[in-house]
Amino acid sequence: MEQEGKKRIWSEYQKEIADDHYFYVRSCIRQTFFPGSETTFLKILRDDLSRDVFEDARHTTCTGIGYHTDIVPFETIMTIAARHFALMTEAGYVNFVPSCVTSFGIYTEILDTWKHFPEMEAKARDYLWTATRREFKIPDNLSHTSDIIYRFRNELAELSGHRLVNKNDGKPLKVVEHIGCHYAKMFPKCGVGGAEFPAVLSGMVEAWGGEVIDYPERRHCCGFGFRQYLIKANRGYSLSNSKKKFESMQPYQPDFIVANCPGCAMFLDRWQYTIAEMEGITYDKSGKGIPVLTYEELAGLIMGYDPWVMGMQMHQISVEPLLDKIGIVYNKKDKYLGSKGQYIGVPQPPHFLLQ
Amino acid sequence: MSEWGFTVIQTNQSDMDQMDRGLIAKIGNAEPSIFWCIGCGSCSATCTAAQFNNFSPRRIIQAIRSGQVKDIMGEVNKCLLCGKCQLVCPRHVNTRNILLNVKQIMGQDAI
Numbered sequence: 343m344e345q346e347g348k349k350r351i352w353s354e355y356q357k358e359i360a361d362d363h364y365f366y367v368r369s370c371i372r373q374t375f376f377p378g379s380e381t382t383f384l385k386i387l388r389d390d391l392s393r394d395v396f397e398d399a400r401h402t403t404c405t406g407i408g409y410h411t412d413i414v415p416f417e418t419i420m421t422i423a424a425r426h427f428a429l430m431t432e433a434g435y436v437n438f439v440p441s442c443v444t445s446f447g448i449y450t451e452i453l454d455t456w457k458h459f460p461e462m463e464a465k466a467r468d469y470l471w472t473a474t475r476r477e478f479k480i481p482d483n484l485s486h487t488s489d490i491i492y493r494f495r496n497e498l499a500e501l502s503g504h505r506l507v508n509k510n511d512g513k514p515l516k517v518v519e520h521i522g523c524h525y526a527k528m529f530p531k532c533g534v535g536g537a538e539f540p541a542v543l544s545g546m547v548e549a550w551g552g553e554v555i556d557y558p559e560r561r562h563c564c565g566f567g568f569r570q571y572l573i574k575a576n577r578g579y580s581l582s583n584s585k586k587k588f589e590s591m592q593p594y595q596p597d598f599i600v601a602n603c604p605g606c607a608m609f610l611d612r613w614q615y616t617i618a619e620m621e622g623i624t625y626d627k628s629g630k631g632i633p634v635l636t637y638e639e640l641a642g643l644i645m646g647y648d649p650w651v652m653g654m655q656m657h658q659i660s661v662e663p664l665l666d667k668i669g670i671v672y673n674k675k676d677k678y679l680g681s682k683g684q685y686i687g688v689p690q691p692p693h694f695l696l697q
Numbered sequence: 698m699s700e701w702g703f704t705v706i707q708t709n710q711s712d713m714d715q716m717d718r719g720l721i722a723k724i725g726n727a728e729p730s731i732f733w734c735i736g737c738g739s740c741s742a743t744c745t746a747a748q749f750n751n752f753s754p755r756r757i758i759q760a761i762r763s764g765q766v767k768d769i770m771g772e773v774n775k776c777l778l779c780g781k782c783q784l785v786c787p788r789h790v791n792t793r794n795i796l797l798n799v800k801q802i803m804g805q806d807a808i
């Protein structure tokens with residue numbers, strides 16, 4: 343195919359990502375399981391890239407998990423989204439940036455519904471006014487936080503002190519990139535590269551010197567799936583989805599996995615422990631498991647942030663082998679110190695996964 | 698399972714890497730009606746042998762056609778060769794002859 347034609351087709355897969363002045367909304371899952379990730383994102387944006395990011399403490403959960411388990415009705419969740427848009431409007435912002443891929447999917451779904459069914463938007467405005475006496479403007483730009491890091495990937499590469507290269511042999515690190523289903527599978531136009539060629543994470547990995555692995559089950563769901571997980575007896579479905587991915591990526595010997603959805607990162611990390619305990623299997627040669635990172639942690643690492651300040655001791659799979667490969671200097675003793683330098687205790691070691 | 702309350706679920710997908718096209722090539726030759734099967738399950742619903750266990754002639758036909766034949770012999774041996782399945786099949790698949798051929802071919806291969 344002609345390069346021109348390629349460029350034209352690829353341009354259809356691009357999305358607009360705001361350059362500055364972000365209204366940032368946090369993720370319930372991300373701040374619980376990867377407690378330093380959001381702080382890292384804010385620090386990179388504010389301190390390294392000098393961007394304006396605004397947060398409002400009155401922001402609440404989007405209730406996405408409740409919605410996807412049929413507990414929260416659509417009318418309720420769209421009114422909650424409307425309230426968040428109202429907080430953004432009151433603060434004088436127009437660029438809405440959610441940290442969670444579930445929330446991002448919720449907002450894309452609600453905005454698309456309002457576009458096609460204006461009576462639903464009128465309903466949301468009416469409910470919000472009745473309940474809170476608030477009004478809102480629809481955001482000019484809706485970008486996921488991974489879109490923002492993707493937008494600045496080259497600037498970060500220039501600012502960074504580390505590359506995704508194995509310092510022992512000089513070869514690029516082999517990376518599995520996992521995109522949350524709700525990022526672009528529902529509304530392909532809302533994601534960089536659409537649903538077919540999502541480039542949001544591969545773009546970061548390549549800009550930072552790594553090599554993306556194209557394995558057979560690359561676009562398979564991590565298995566979170568909300569109700570699969572929430573009902574204990576169904577968790578086998580969730581686990582088996584992740585297992586299918588691990589088996590598929592194993593022959594390529596990835597150095598680490600990076601995900602843009604906090605749910606995916608959490609399951610791909612924790613299920614490795616569960617599978618190891620249940621079946622005595624690990625998916626790497628060393629028996630330590632494949633480290634799983636959020637893209638904020640990855641960006642933080644190449645920018646030289648302290649892994650323990652970023653909360654990477656909370657991972658199930660130890661990140662030290664990866665840190666050693668990149669050549670990141672860290673203090674072993676600081677791993678189990680809290681944000682105020684207090685000792686937070688060492689977790690009980692697993693039976694099979696080596697630490 | 699008891700410890701966790703859930704377990705790894707075996708996949709129902711056909712694994713292309715595990716595909717064995719040898720048996721379908723032979724059976725398709727001996728009993729071409731295997732290709733007419735639409736997987737309706739009438740045979741399994743009628744099958745006498747299937748009343749007492751989880752045997753299913755429909756599942757065997759699907760397994761042969763998708764090349765997933767690893768554990769098929771143990772399954773086929775549950776068949777009584779009564780031929781009821783053939784009577785109810787809306788596609789006139791000679792299921793009994795398919796199963797008989799599996800026994801003969803797999804039996805020969807084993808020798």
Ligand code: SF4
Nearest residue numbers: 744776777779780782
């Ligand atoms: S021939 Fe075999 S498969 Fe068919 S009905 Fe009889 S026992 Fe079942």
Ligand code: SF4
Nearest residue numbers: 734735737738740786
């Ligand atoms: S009854 Fe016939 S068509 Fe239906 S599953 Fe059995 S062999 Fe196939």
